[in-house]
Amino acid sequence: MDTLSMATIESHNPRTGLVAGYVAETPLADVDAAALRAAAAAPSVAEASPATRSSWLRAVADALEAHQEELVAVADAETALGASRLESEVARTAAQLRHYADVAAEGSWLGATVDRPSGADTPELRRLNVPVGPVAVLGSSNFPLAFGIVGNDTGSAIAAGCPVIAKAHPAHPQLDVLLTEIAIAALDEGGAPSGTFGVVHGFSAGQQLVMHPSTAAVAFTGSQAGGFALCRLAASRNAIIPVFAEMGSLNPLVVTPAAAAARTEEIARGFVDSLTLGMGQYCTKPGLLLVPSGHGLVAAVTSAFEAAAPAGWLLTQPIATSYAVGVGRLLEGGGRLLAAIPAVQGGWAASPTLVAATPDQIVYDVAFSEEYFGPVAVVCEYGSEQELEQVLAALPGSLVAAVHGELADDPLLAALTRRLAHLAGRVVVNGYPTGVVVGWAQQHGGPWPATTAPAATSVGAGALARFVRPVAYQNAPADVLPPPIRDDNPWRVPQRIDGKVRRTGTRTRSAQ
């Protein structure tokens, strides 16, 4: 490699595989400068009120919507995800930022708690959550906007009071250049301190970011290999920092005999739709379908898959290569080919594939319970509840699991719903795993190896909790206390006082 190619990142068109542009890698001195700017901004970002930080996030959301056309064009050229999907992703990304703005202002995440002295010998304690400091965000290839450099991780980190330095994704570097311009202009206009948000490009830049002494936490969305590597890297620091890696997962979907009998075609079509959405490039893609034998579901799913005939490109050359290797592992390992749709021509096209496996294959060969990113799934027939349990016991943790059962007279539905809660961070009943709503009750996370931190969520109101740590003040005078734990509660956040939660907005009453 010559110096020039080492210092640039190639932007590719997935439809042709051809290079469509270049973006400069960030020199290591500039990564250091960006990290120091974030560290310098950290106190101002932390001390801004949540309402102020909310206004910054809303400014970015507005700017994304204002630039929708341009964003979709640049993103589609680099991802081949299509204009309609990308238009809705711009809208989703703006809505997410507004959600984190709402959550920040509501203030429950601050955990404001006051224990008044219960006697002469006991102190007064006041506890609140404070931002941890600069957060390194490494987004995903498959949601270039919603899980990208201004996606869920960045929105929730800034909402919680942390500056963000994001590493641009090599699958869409030109989009990330545009997003950086839009976000920084909006933050500047909105009055956010310089250093609230920065972006670096390049693999080495990402490593340096994770190792930088001023980085306090890492948020990652991507492959299991990438997440594990980041965990190991962070564990080699002098001061170990948490890595919140949300990785792909198997996401099993189980069908009870009653549901299989009652809704064969409907479940087959729904599964195929969920599996093939975005060419199977969802971290919530159902990668394993467990169906009772003898109900014709395997045939129905195969027909639905062939009828859907999904066609398209994968996001990157490494994803296309891994996909082909993964399908090969399933077939060489004894999986039975149910259907393979011919790949379209050119670029990083892939052949969507459906493979059948036996319960024994899943239990004894790890190849059949791994995630393969892209439009492939394993279908397995179970002969009895006992055999189903043997398969479930062999499965790794997932972000989401789904069960289809009949609401009346289906004893397996309740049992399986509870059983799947041990395997996943979200359990869907009579639905499909793709589609992650952003709200107060969302949980997008799950047991290892779906994430490196099963107590965390990367989507929804709970996402802020990743970027704070509690501090208790003991016998501190009122004028020294941070606003959320003062008696006059100027930010009007929920406070727990002597063990009882007070509603928001008690300021007027407590000031009387």
Place this chain on the structure above:
Amino acid sequence: MDTLSMATIESHNPRTGLVAGYVAETPLADVDAAALRAAAAAPSVAEASPATRSSWLRAVADALEAHQEELVAVADAETALGASRLESEVARTAAQLRHYADVAAEGSWLGATVDRPSGADTPELRRLNVPVGPVAVLGSSNFPLAFGIVGNDTGSAIAAGCPVIAKAHPAHPQLDVLLTEIAIAALDEGGAPSGTFGVVHGFSAGQQLVMHPSTAAVAFTGSQAGGFALCRLAASRNAIIPVFAEMGSLNPLVVTPAAAAARTEEIARGFVDSLTLGMGQYCTKPGLLLVPSGHGLVAAVTSAFEAAAPAGWLLTQPIATSYAVGVGRLLEGGGRLLAAIPAVQGGWAASPTLVAATPDQIVYDVAFSEEYFGPVAVVCEYGSEQELEQVLAALPGSLVAAVHGELADDPLLAALTRRLAHLAGRVVVNGYPTGVVVGWAQQHGGPWPATTAPAATSVGAGALARFVRPVAYQNAPADVLPPPIRDDNPWRVPQRIDGKVRRTGTRTRSAQ
């Protein structure tokens, strides 16, 4: 070593250093059996209502109080902490268990959240925290009861619905045998499932416990070396699990010029009392005193230390050895000896020591900012606010930091309180770091290397959060949902519905 000595743990009398008894190490097959019993009990423990689990914890608390005399006698023989301190520790341990019982029943920790569908296309989501499964607890030597096998970690884990397997501490193995009998009898009588609580003895048994596939989390209280080793061990598992290690720390105490002038003698006495409590064997011991030069505080502290003339024994031979090595590092590194109290005779006695260091020594020589367990502290005079900041910037994270300032007309007080919040999990104003009240607002944790998980606390209501992970149910029918997220809210726990927190006990109203 012969087979007998490998299979037993020696119980020592710290006052003499002599062996006072033997306890058998747990054979590895029995560790495995204990882990499997805990795994088998996990579903029953998780599904018991918080009120039921509270009754188990209260039964253990009552039993500890009923056996106070016996516990104190056995503990004093192995720890030399003295009857009066140990009597209050039995009371504290019982009170802690009742606190976790209260917190479990109150139910906020369940995080029950309901997002009703906001339109035809949005699902219903209901999220709650579920227990992670069996927790391995490795307690401390210095609080044989309060941070021991039925201490804060065990109490909060069972409160959160997790079975516990504790590793007995080699510093007090006979006490742990007695505690095991008392706790298991109380849990059995209280109706807890067999396997809710188990205890193993021995270093290898502890390692096996951390590596056991059914162990879901590790809670540790002890040295930094021990905590780091456990982190590395857990990171070598196939499925990485979280390690909540609460370790010792430096716990700086800063005095402003105004306070130094106004309260010289009072601060000197208070610091010495806090430093020498329990022969300095507190994880919250103030290990560094930062005082303004020219106010006579160094002389006052030295006099108070000599007047207090602390005398006693350290808990174990390794602690006594580390203490001597640590004091040696300070003196050989150029620390100036301010005072050394002669050690008492026999056993693991130690010579309490006060050492002066310059700001430059603290900034440039890591030996002066490390924790040394036992009755030693470093006193440092700063010449200016700038010099003080240079020292603070060089300090590692701590569990607690303290500041003494004047409430009126002392601009440094507010600035230092905020500054110390960046260094510690708790900031004490005009008080001393030792003494950790158990309550809703307590935070006993802190930035690395005080803990391996700065967002966690090992004391107080927040301690339960370490042992749960969220699960979201999407479109699940009512009869399948766990009680905390049902509309009829049978456990009467706080629920957040469509973003708004409802008070406890809305059952009657919502049923109307």
